[in-house]
Amino acid sequence: MLPEQVRGTCDALLIFADVIDSSKFSAVLEYETYAERIIEFQGHFDLLARRYFRTDAADEKRYLAVNVRGDEGTVFVVAPDNPSDLVLRAVSFLYHLKGRLSFAGPVVTTPGNAPSRIGIGAGVHFGRVAYATKVETGRSLISRIEGYSINYAKRVESCSRLGHHSQILLSQDAVRLLEGQPIAVSHLVAPMKGIQETADLYEVRAALLSGLMMDPSDAGDEAMISTITNGASDPTALGDPWTRTLAMSVLDVLLARTPVAQLRTDYRRLQLRLAWYGSAERDPVLLYARAKHLSQKRLFSHQARYLREIAQSHPDFVPARKRLVEACWALAKTGAERDDLAFARDVAMEFLEHFDRLLTPEERKKYQAIVKSAGRGKKPGK
Numbered sequence: 057m058l059p060e061q062v063r064g065t066c067d068a069l070l071i072f073a074d075v076i077d078s079s080k081f082s083a084v085l086e087y088e089t090y091a092e093r094i095i096e097f098q099g100h101f102d103l104l105a106r107r108y109f110r111t112d113a114a115d116e117k118r119y120l121a122v123n124v125r126g127d128e129g130t131v132f133v134v135a136p137d138n139p140s141d142l143v144l145r146a147v148s149f150l151y152h153l154k155g156r157l158s159f160a161g162p163v164v165t166t167p168g169n170a171p172s173r174i175g176i177g178a179g180v181h182f183g184r185v186a187y188a189t190k191v192e193t194g195r196s197l198i199s200r201i202e203g204y205s206i207n208y209a210k211r212v213e214s215c216s217r218l219g220h221h222s223q224i225l226l227s228q229d230a231v232r233l234l235e236g237q238p239i240a241v242s243h244l245v246a247p248m249k250g251i252q253e254t255a256d257l258y259e260v261r262a263a264l265l266s267g268l269m270m271d272p273s274d275a276g277d278e279a280m281i282s283t284i285t286n287g288a289s290d291p292t293a294l295g296d297p298w299t300r301t302l303a304m305s306v307l308d309v310l311l312a313r314t315p316v317a318q319l320r321t322d323y324r325r326l327q328l329r330l331a332w333y334g335s336a337e338r339d340p341v342l343l344y345a346r347a348k349h350l351s352q353k354r355l356f357s358h359q360a361r362y363l364r365e366i367a368q369s370h371p372d373f374v375p376a377r378k379r380l381v382e383a384c385w386a387l388a389k390t391g392a393e394r395d396d397l398a399f400a401r402d403v404a405m406e407f408l409e410h411f412d413r414l415l416t417p418e419e420r421k422k423y424q425a426i427v428k429s430a431g432r433g434k435k436p437g438k
């Protein structure tokens with residue numbers, strides 16, 4: 057067999073995840089209990105990483121390396137087809153992993169009788185690496201990747217403890233690839249020891265993830281689904297705020313999968329319970345669910361109010377801005393004030409002139425019609 061040879065460079069998705077406060081866990085737990093919790097983390101990490109990033113090992117343009125050792129796991133992926141999809145899958149994978157650790161594993165009781173579960177902090181980066189190849193079964197396959205980007209991704213993960221929401225941090229290169237997705241982020245400036253003085257990083261604050269790869273026959277997923285569907289009736293039982301948006305995503309996936317009318321009714325009821333639970337709710341995913349519900353009830357003015365709130369607080373949550381155009385247009389059709397007509401026109405023009413890449417062909421056609429009609433001063437629908 058020929059030795060490995062460095063052949064060139066490529067872009068790679070790089071994920072680091074680490075158990076939060078692992079040293080504190082080890083200090084208060086019995087040796088056996090601590091080992092059981094770490095093995096639990098390792099098992100969930102390896103299984104889900106291979107589920108989300110499985111690739112054809114015989115494809116010389118692709119590469120997957122999943123490693124988990126002690127309290128840290130890494131995923132390195134080379135798959136040149138769709139970088140944006142890779143980063144979105146990374147967020148889905150990490151939310152899924154956090155969900156299983158929060159809802160599928162046993163509760164650990166510390167000596168102070170304070171129950172706790174394993175949590176993780178994570179860093180995601182998408183950047184340039186060098187790759188080496190070796191020949192196997194007559195094919196030249198990527199055997200490893202190396203480079204500065206790997207070190208950078210590790211530093212992103214080390215800053216995850218600075219987060220206040222999901223503690224999933226994205227580099228600037230990674231977050232750019234999520235533009236247009238139903239994901240809200242919070243910006244933070246963090247020190248990057250040994251790399252650079254500071255860096256702009258982005259914590260995932262909320263995400264509506266329709267690509268969660270749940271397997272109902274998997275005991276871990278079954279336990280997570282059961283806990284979420286039972287807990288959705290009382291959202292405070294789900295714990296941290298990020299868990300409520302995970303619950304919304306899980307219910308969305310279950311809704312899309314089931315043909316059973318009663319189950320669909322039950323899942324929608326649970327989603328509405330989550331969305332309308334707190335009067336002071338600020339989570340963009342839950343507010344977005346409220347707006348969708350109001351649209352179904354044709355309460356367009358109320359719907360537009362929630363969408364405006366999301367658009368102002370989280371302009372990166374693009375789906376809300378898109379729906380805001382449609383809500384104001386629907387409101388204008390009912391004979392509402394000209395302000396709503398002008399607002400729909402102005403936001404539609406903003407998308408067409410500056411963010412056309414974020415529109416589907418159907419949305420582009422609809423927005424052009426809105427601008428044309430509003431610009432002529434015609435009454436909507438005429």
